[in-house]
Amino acid sequence: MSLDKDQVQHIAMLARLKLSDAELVQSVEKLSRIVDFVDQLAAADTDGVVPMAHPLDAAQRLRPDVVTDSNERDRFQQNSAAVADGLYLVPKVIE
Numbered sequence: 690m691s692l693d694k695d696q697v698q699h700i701a702m703l704a705r706l707k708l709s710d711a712e713l714v715q716s717v718e719k720l721s722r723i724v725d726f727v728d729q730l731a732a733a734d735t736d737g738v739v740p741m742a743h744p745l746d747a748a749q750r751l752r753p754d755v756v757t758d759s760n761e762r763d764r765f766q767q768n769s770a771a772v773a774d775g776l777y778l779v780p781k782v783i784e
Contacts, residue, residue: 690728691721 692700697717701708708716762775771778 690724692717692724 694713694717697713697720698708700720701713701716766772766775766777769777
């Protein structure tokens with residue numbers, strides 16, 4: 690199934706693309722080749738082929754879900770200009 694000029698113009702309009710005449714001719718050729726290739730793929734015999742999520746038979750290695758960083762809030766807040774009750778105090782910027 691090849692695309693014609695009107696179909697490509699409609700696709701370009703939907704995609705909000707402004708194509709010149711030369712670009713339109715090139716787009717018709719390129720998109721027609723893509724659609725023809727998809728038609729070829731659709732014609733392939735896939736009976737008996739089991740669907741798969743990934744081509745490799747691999748399992749994802751996961752790390753243990755444990756806390757690895759220590760709480761160093763007090764040490765970090767020593768560098769702050771103003772701190773109260775474990776919170777950083779900043780000047781009011783919105784009136």
